Amino acid sequence: MQELELKYGCNPNQKPSRIYMEQGELPIKVLNGKPGYINFLDAFNGWQLVSELKKATGLPAATSFKHVSPAGAAVGLPLSEVEAKIYWVDDLGELSPLACAYARARGADRMSSFGDFISLSDVCDVSTAKIIKREVSDGIIAPGYEPEALEILKAKKKGGYNVIEIDPSYVPAPIEHKEVFGITFEQGRNELKIDKDFLSNVVTENKEIPETAKIDLILSLITLKYTQSNSVCYAKGGQAIGIGAGQQSRIHCTRLAGNKADNWFLRQSPKVLGLQFVEKLGRADRDNAIDLYIGEDYMDVLADGAWEHIFAVKPEVFTREEKRAWLDQMQDVALGSDAFFPFGDNIERAHRSGVKYVAQPGGSIRDDNVIATCNKYGMAMCFTGIRLFHH
Numbered sequence: 472m473q474e475l476e477l478k479y480g481c482n483p484n485q486k487p488s489r490i491y492m493e494q495g496e497l498p499i500k501v502l503n504g505k506p507g508y509i510n511f512l513d514a515f516n517g518w519q520l521v522s523e524l525k526k527a528t529g530l531p532a533a534t535s536f537k538h539v540s541p542a543g544a545a546v547g548l549p550l551s552e553v554e555a556k557i558y559w560v561d562d563l564g565e566l567s568p569l570a571c572a573y574a575r576a577r578g579a580d581r582m583s584s585f586g587d588f589i590s591l592s593d594v595c596d597v598s599t600a601k602i603i604k605r606e607v608s609d610g611i612i613a614p615g616y617e618p619e620a621l622e623i624l625k626a627k628k629k630g631g632y633n634v635i636e637i638d639p640s641y642v643p644a645p646i647e648h649k650e651v652f653g654i655t656f657e658q659g660r661n662e663l664k665i666d667k668d669f670l671s672n673v674v675t676e677n678k679e680i681p682e683t684a685k686i687d688l689i690l691s692l693i694t695l696k697y698t699q700s701n702s703v704c705y706a707k708g709g710q711a712i713g714i715g716a717g718q719q720s721r722i723h724c725t726r727l728a729g730n731k732a733d734n735w736f737l738r739q740s741p742k743v744l745g746l747q748f749v750e751k752l753g754r755a756d757r758d759n760a761i762d763l764y765i766g767e768d769y770m771d772v773l774a775d776g777a778w779e780h781i782f783a784v785k786p787e788v789f790t791r792e793e794k795r796a797w798l799d800q801m802q803d804v805a806l807g808s809d810a811f812f813p814f815g816d817n818i819e820r821a822h823r824s825g826v827k828y829v830a831q832p833g834g835s836i837r838d839d840n841v842i843a844t845c846n847k848y849g850m851a852m853c854f855t856g857i858r859l860f861h862h
Contacts, residue, residue, distance in 0.1 A: 477489055502616070548709040588610050612636075692859065701719065702714065712735040737798070746764070748781065756781070831852070
């Protein structure tokens with residue numbers, strides 16, 4: 472198959488629409504559904520991300536994409552009891568490494584992952600398909616599917632769930648093209664290999680970056696390679712826990728990603744774990760209620776006449792002081808940035824979310840200020856020397 476006609480482009484008025492190869496055949500097969508233009512953008516960017524993550528770490532990888540940026544990305548490390556509970560998979564028993572990777576990728580920012588497009592580095596197994604079955608999702612791309620897993624996925628969305636199989640041996644041309652306003656742009660593909668050697672130039676007084684933190688930094692940088700710039704990614708325990716994408720200001724990236732990381736950790740607090748929801752309240756409604764409960768608009772779910780529809784028992788307010796006390800326990804977080812930090816305020820904000828390890832290109836005229844701010848908090852920061860913009 473050399474081309475595939477699509478229903479429409481980014482918007483319904485943008486017709487005709489297709490994906491095609493100038494030479495050779497498309498490296499994909501649509502096994503179910505009818506993926507659209509944005510679905511394929513998410514699928515191909517996500518597939519590159521998880522493929523690189525698998526090669527860099529040796530672990531199965533998954534990502535949850537929305538609007539051509541990852542909402543979450545992770546490798547297949549085991550889940551703790553608390554993580555299994557906050558990702559709503561504690562009732563599924565033992566999970567495969569690939570299923571753990573997707574549970575992490577989906578669970579880090581569940582509000583953003585709602586209606587995601589999934590990319591998996593490995594053949595989709597039954598364990599992973601069972602998680603996907605219960606989530607609101609638009610589709611999936613993987614190098615293959617176990618027969619039972621494929622049947623589970625094909626039953627989603629009344630049989631319309633998008634399932635794409637990609638040839639893992641496919642290698643794109645080294646030069647890529649993009650057309651904007653009738654004008655063709657050409658550039659070499661970003662074939663940069665991100666691995667532990669990428670982290671060798673540690674510029675702070677603290678030079679110690681343990682192996683687990685190196686995995687988190689690699690994960691954050693590979694994630695940023697496929698995130699709309701400007702972007703910043705917080706990571707911990709083999710997963711992205713906060714991604715700030717597409718912001719014009721670096722500090723706004725850092726704040727946005729930091730707030731998401733904070734929400735991820737607040738969901739693990741005893742006050743949130745102890746919430747008692749009314750029976751038959753769906754996971755999406757629970758996610759939305761938790762997001763409001765831990766935020767500034769908590770009265771939207773705690774006001775009389777509102778909480779009764781969500782909680783079996785009215786929760787106490789999660790005060791600002793209580794939240795800050797809980798967040799002060801978050802530590803050993805890794806932070807990647809796709810371009811240099813121009814001011815130390817980014818490090819100040821990162822410190823409030825438990826960041827101890829930082830990877831960024833360096834090259835700002837205020838590098839000394841950024842390094843000094845890291846030294847103030849005992850952080851280890853490496854300069855990669857390479858920018859990771861993606862548009």
